[in-house]
Amino acid sequence: MPTSGTSMEIGFNQHISGQFNSDLEAIRSQMMEMGGLVERQVASAIDAITTGDTSPADEIIRREDDVDKMEVQIDRECTQILVRRQPAASDLRMVLAVSRVVRDLERIGDEATKIAVHALEVNGNSSGYCQQSIRYMGVEIGKMISGALDAFARCDVDGALDVVRNDKLVDQQYSAALRELITYMMEDPRSITQAINILWILRAIERIGDHARNISEQVIYVVSGADVRHSSISEMEEKAHKEDDE
Amino acid sequence: MSIIENHKTDGQPFSENPKLKARDVRVFYGEKQAIFDVSLDIGANEVIALIGPSGCGKSTFLRCLNRMNDTIDICRIEGEILLDDENIYAPKMDVVPLRARVGMVFQKPNPFPKSIYDNVAYGPRIHGLVHHRDELDEVVEKSLQRAGLWNEVKDRLHAPGTGLSGGQQQRLCIARTIAVDPEVILMDEPCSALDPIATAKIEELIDELRENYTIAIVTHSMQQAARVSQRTAYFHLGQLIEVNPTDLVFTTPEHTLTEAYITGRFG
Amino acid sequence: MTDQSLSTRVKVERSMARRRRAETRFRLYGMASILFGLLCLVVLFGNILSKGLSAFEQTVLTTDIYLDKDFLGLSRQSPESELLNGDYEGLIKEYLKESMQPSGRSERRDLYSMVSVGAHWQLQQLVVNNPNLLGDTVTVELIMDDEIDQWLKHDHEKGRHGRLSEKQTEWAQQWLDEGRLKTRFNVSFFTNGDSREPELAGVHGAIMGTFLTLLVTFALSFPIGVAAAIYLEEFAPKNRITEIVEININNLAAVPSITFGLLGLAIFINIFGVARSTPLIGGLVLTLMTLPTIIISGRAAIKAVPPSIREAALGLGASRMQVVFHHVLPLALPGMLTGTIIGMAQALGETAPLLMIGMIAFVVDVPGFINDPATVLPVQIFLWSDSPEQAFTERTSGAIIVLLAFLVVMNTAAVMLRRRLERRW
Numbered sequence: 001m002p003t004s005g006t007s008m009e010i011g012f013n014q015h016i017s018g019q020f021n022s023d024l025e026a027i028r029s030q031m032m033e034m035g036g037l038v039e040r041q042v043a044s045a046i047d048a049i050t051t052g053d054t055s056p057a058d059e060i061i062r063r064e065d066d067v068d069k070m071e072v073q074i075d076r077e078c079t080q081i082l083v084r085r086q087p088a089a090s091d092l093r094m095v096l097a098v099s100r101v102v103r104d105l106e107r108i109g110d111e112a113t114k115i116a117v118h119a120l121e122v123n124g125n126s127s128g129y130c131q132q133s134i135r136y137m138g139v140e141i142g143k144m145i146s147g148a149l150d151a152f153a154r155c156d157v158d159g160a161l162d163v164v165r166n167d168k169l170v171d172q173q174y175s176a177a178l179r180e181l182i183t184y185m186m187e188d189p190r191s192i193t194q195a196i197n198i199l200w201i202l203r204a205i206e207r208i209g210d211h212a213r214n215i216s217e218q219v220i221y222v223v224s225g226a227d228v229r230h231s232s233i234s235e236m237e238e239k240a241h242k243e244d245d246e
Numbered sequence: 247m248s249i250i251e252n253h254k255t256d257g258q259p260f261s262e263n264p265k266l267k268a269r270d271v272r273v274f275y276g277e278k279q280a281i282f283d284v285s286l287d288i289g290a291n292e293v294i295a296l297i298g299p300s301g302c303g304k305s306t307f308l309r310c311l312n313r314m315n316d317t318i319d320i321c322r323i324e325g326e327i328l329l330d331d332e333n334i335y336a337p338k339m340d341v342v343p344l345r346a347r348v349g350m351v352f353q354k355p356n357p358f359p360k361s362i363y364d365n366v367a368y369g370p371r372i373h374g375l376v377h378h379r380d381e382l383d384e385v386v387e388k389s390l391q392r393a394g395l396w397n398e399v400k401d402r403l404h405a406p407g408t409g410l411s412g413g414q415q416q417r418l419c420i421a422r423t424i425a426v427d428p429e430v431i432l433m434d435e436p437c438s439a440l441d442p443i444a445t446a447k448i449e450e451l452i453d454e455l456r457e458n459y460t461i462a463i464v465t466h467s468m469q470q471a472a473r474v475s476q477r478t479a480y481f482h483l484g485q486l487i488e489v490n491p492t493d494l495v496f497t498t499p500e501h502t503l504t505e506a507y508i509t510g511r512f513g
Numbered sequence: 514m515t516d517q518s519l520s521t522r523v524k525v526e527r528s529m530a531r532r533r534r535a536e537t538r539f540r541l542y543g544m545a546s547i548l549f550g551l552l553c554l555v556v557l558f559g560n561i562l563s564k565g566l567s568a569f570e571q572t573v574l575t576t577d578i579y580l581d582k583d584f585l586g587l588s589r590q591s592p593e594s595e596l597l598n599g600d601y602e603g604l605i606k607e608y609l610k611e612s613m614q615p616s617g618r619s620e621r622r623d624l625y626s627m628v629s630v631g632a633h634w635q636l637q638q639l640v641v642n643n644p645n646l647l648g649d650t651v652t653v654e655l656i657m658d659d660e661i662d663q664w665l666k667h668d669h670e671k672g673r674h675g676r677l678s679e680k681q682t683e684w685a686q687q688w689l690d691e692g693r694l695k696t697r698f699n700v701s702f703f704t705n706g707d708s709r710e711p712e713l714a715g716v717h718g719a720i721m722g723t724f725l726t727l728l729v730t731f732a733l734s735f736p737i738g739v740a741a742a743i744y745l746e747e748f749a750p751k752n753r754i755t756e757i758v759e760i761n762i763n764n765l766a767a768v769p770s771i772t773f774g775l776l777g778l779a780i781f782i783n784i785f786g787v788a789r790s791t792p793l794i795g796g797l798v799l800t801l802m803t804l805p806t807i808i809i810s811g812r813a814a815i816k817a818v819p820p821s822i823r824e825a826a827l828g829l830g831a832s833r834m835q836v837v838f839h840h841v842l843p844l845a846l847p848g849m850l851t852g853t854i855i856g857m858a859q860a861l862g863e864t865a866p867l868l869m870i871g872m873i874a875f876v877v878d879v880p881g882f883i884n885d886p887a888t889v890l891p892v893q894i895f896l897w898s899d900s901p902e903q904a905f906t907e908r909t910s911g912a913i914i915v916l917l918a919f920l921v922v923m924n925t926a927a928v929m930l931r932r933r934l935e936r937r938w
Contacts, residue, residue: 014511015509015510015511016510016511016512017510020510085510086468086469087509088468088472088496088497088508088509088510089496089497089498089499089504089505089508089509090505090509091509091510092496092497093497093498224498225497225498226498312828314824314827314828317823317827319750319751341830342830342831342832343830344830345827345828345829345830346829346830349828349829350824350828351828352821352824352825352828354821356819356821356822356824356825357825358822358825358826358840359822359844368826368829368831368839369829369830372829372830372831372835372839373830419825422825422829423828423829426829426830
């Protein structure tokens with residue numbers, strides 16, 4: 001049986017109840033599986049935008065259903081664990097975190113679908129608005145999602161903090177791209193329809209970054225017990241490392 | 247699981263408004279040391295839960311608080327336990343009035359083989375708290391009411407206490423304890439022999455009693471500790487590992503041993 | 514999987530037969546031992562009852578006898594001292610001589626010996642109680658000698674003479690034919706003390722002696738035993754000394770009882786000068802003997818009180834004394850009583866130590882108090898079993914029946930007392 005990552009720092013890897021161990025392991029691995037799926041959805045969507053090849057878009061919209069089902073499934077298993085095992089401390093945090101992370105993943109999936117839908121709309125007249133930004137942000141959020149999931153798998157607080165920092169960059173890039181779009185629209189009002197589509201795509205990418213950040217915050221919650229939602233980076237670093245001292 | 251020599255208790259073992267203060271308490275059974283330098287405050291009107299695996303010394307520590315360990319010949323206690331800043335192990339301290347101030351409820355409901363009335367009246371009688379039958383009646387009624395048992399037994403006060411159900415017996419024992427009007431109530435796994443509904447009633451009662459009494463409860467059920475206590479103390483192999491507010495202990499315990507115990511990784 | 518579980522089932526079923534056989538066998542052993550015990554009991558009781566029941570009957574001769582004032586030299590106004598000294602024996606002999614017409618001295622002696630030597634006391638008693646009977650003819654049931662008694666009970670129906678001479682048998686047969694010789698309930702067995710004459714010997718003295726002795730034993734051993742048990746169990750520090758005391762108490766229970774007799778003789782009689790042969794000294798010695806039993810059973814009863822009750826009382830702030838007297842003692846008392854009764858029953862049947870302190874003496878008078886000379890039932894049984902007269906054999910068995918009845922009464926009382934005390938839930 002694989003070693004549970006959260007208990008890495010704890011000297012007691014195994015629960016007395018083996019079933020409890022495998023239950024926890026099951027929701028974690030299913031979450032990772034869902035994470036992988038969502039990651040691929042996002043990557044395909046970004047591809048569709050940047051390459052102008054809209055063929056994966058339909059596939060993305062179809063697989064959106066799978067993501068939703070997985071969210072419901074994992075959430076139900078989390079509820080089961082809460083009811084049957086009354087987990088405490090790190091186990092409790094793990095279950096709560098998984099439940100929150102799957103919600104974020106599902107939202108990411110939604111955003112990916114949105115991107116795919118808009119990709120179909122902009123299809124054909126890829127005028128190249130903000131292509132640079134979209135490509136850059138797409139790469140960044142791809143790294144953020146996989147970074148957040150990796151951090152979760154390894155209970156790596158520093159990795160999680162990196163993701164949070166990256167989110168700042170994505171936000172900055174988003175603001176820059178927004179300004180760029182505004183200039184396009186001011187120059188040529190006919191481009192507004194197209195620009196709005198791009199705007200929606202940028203917005204979706206930015207939201208995905210936020211969700212990846214939320215996932216990273218859950219990593220910190222699982223590992224240190226500190227609730228770092230709605231905190232600044234410096235507060236986060238402080239809280240995340242405070243309880244590593246022991 | 248390695249034991250930490252001279253472990254300093256994590257968390258907040260001291261209280262701002264302590265009722266009982268234990269300082270460097272060491273307990274020996276013959277040659278064997280059962281408790282290692284435990285320092286802990288029990289605050290006034292708080293419920294503190296003592297948890298830990300079997301044989302961790304939590305019951306032993308609890309029984310030190312009203313000197314129930316005196317009855318064990320080979321048991322030796324060092325350090326101080328102060329009740330309102332008065333050392334209960336001082337030579338001039340008499341255990342009889344001490345136990346009237348620090349009452350105890352045991353694991354197994356143990357009513358006397360007497361009537362319900364006599365069970366509750368026993369404490370006030372031996373301590374001479376009442377002088378007339380009327381007063382005694384009043385004390386008995388009040389105690390049974392506080393223990394939430396009055397409505398169930400008011401028609402059969404002179405029926406044997408041992409004829410009640412397990413949960414009722416335990417509430418009778420609590421009524422018997424509070425009839426003496428103690429300041430502190432010690433409970434040694436009071437629900438371990440009871441069904442969930444009786445347990446829920448006792449837990450509800452503990453919550454109500456907190457207004458007037460200071461309560462220390464030893465429990466094997468972590469859910470129970472989480473439900474009834476304000477602070478939780480975790481004992482491990484005779485050491486007090488961690489004391490913290492209960493919500494912290496059960497979400498983010500400071501010590502890895504506490505974590506391992508409450509998540510069910512040993513114990 | 515299925516195969517395996519099936520074979521397990523088959524194995525279990527196979528072993529069941531063996532197990533059932535073993536169980537049946539064991540049950541049979543148990544039943545056999547109980548049957549054996551019952552058989553022994555039946556034989557014992559049968560033997561005792563068959564021999565002893567006749568002791569409760571007595572042969573008497575219904576006689577109309579004229580209380581001759583002149584022969585006795587008494588009048589209705591004579592003082593009691595004179596009434597006591599009248600020649601009643603002569604009167605009976607005179608009556609016999611006239612009614613049966615014996616020829617020669619040896620026949621006369623035979624005739625006279627057929628009536629008990631106690632018979633004239635019957636007349637004496639009659640006259641002393643009511644001097645007005647003098648000069649009248651009274652009907653008395655004269656007690657017959659033990660040999661007539663035995664003849665009537667055992668030999669008559671078989672047509673044997675037994676220990677009677679031919680002439681005596683003839684006379685007895687004549688009385689029998691007249692319907693005057695018969696058996697009646699033997700009151701004197703319960704009202705008389707010991708006697709050399711079997712037909713006059715009774716167990717009253719022994720019963721009183723036993724009763725007084727047990728009274729002394731109980732009065733001393735119960736409080737001392739209970740106090741010792743409580744102290745050892747509840748208060749005594751657990752150290753070398755108490756350990757030695759405990760071991761010695763346990764050893765004392767196994768000491769041969771005659772040793773206690775020796776001890777009583779050496780200490781109570783020789784050093785403290787207590788009178789020998791009295792219920793007091795008997796009670797003292799039996800106290801020594803029963804104390805270990807009572808202490809041991811008392812401690813067991815105290816140990817059986819659930820510690821939770823003790824803890825409950827201590828936790829409420831009861832002192833150790835209060836714990837003991839309010840909670841432990843009431844719960845332990847039934848058990849202690851049982852132990853005491855067992856000890857007392859033991860004491861009731863004890864003979865050996867009493868021999869050492871002189872309770873084997875021949876005591877005719879019924880003791881009135883604990884310092885009167887007395888004997889006790891088992892010693893009485895021992896004495897009678899040693900006597901040569903055949904009639905004493907049945908008295909012996911009769912006394913054993915009385916002793917057993919005593920035991921049954923005591924045990925029943927104990928059970929009832931215990932049940933009454935245990936009723937308090």
